[in-house]
Amino acid sequence: MTEDLTVAKEIFKDKIREVRGPLLEAEDVVWMKAAEANDSDGKVASVAKKKKLRDAPAAAAITNAVNITALKAAWDSDVLGASPYK
Numbered sequence: 001m002t003e004d005l006t007v008a009k010e011i012f013k014d015k016i017r018e019v020r021g022p023l024l025e026a027e028d029v030v031w032m033k034a035a036e037a038n039d040s041d042g043k044v045a046s047v048a049k050k051k052k053l054r055d056a057p058a059a060a061a062i063t064n065a066v067n068i069t070a071l072k073a074a075w076d077s078d079v080l081g082a083s084p085y086k
Contacts, residue, residue, distance in 0.1 A: 003068050012071055013057040019080050020053045027053070052079045 027050050034042030061074035075083035 005065070005067065005071070008068060008071055009062055009065065012062060012074070015084065016057045016080060019084075020056060023080070024050060024053050049079075056080060
């Protein structure tokens, strides 16, 4: 059995999108609370976190992965939480 890295990358990106959905929703709540409190620092931090979540499927580490091990290592646990691939 051989691995199709191109297909694996698409599956990996789909998993990121699945995981980031609830994280984006939770961050929307954080942003709204910051807006209600007129907390500009909180809003800026929330916007930055949401940008990282949105950008996660386009990470260079995914594009540059040359094998499945490198692809699994491309999971950004700082942004997405624990990897489902460990």
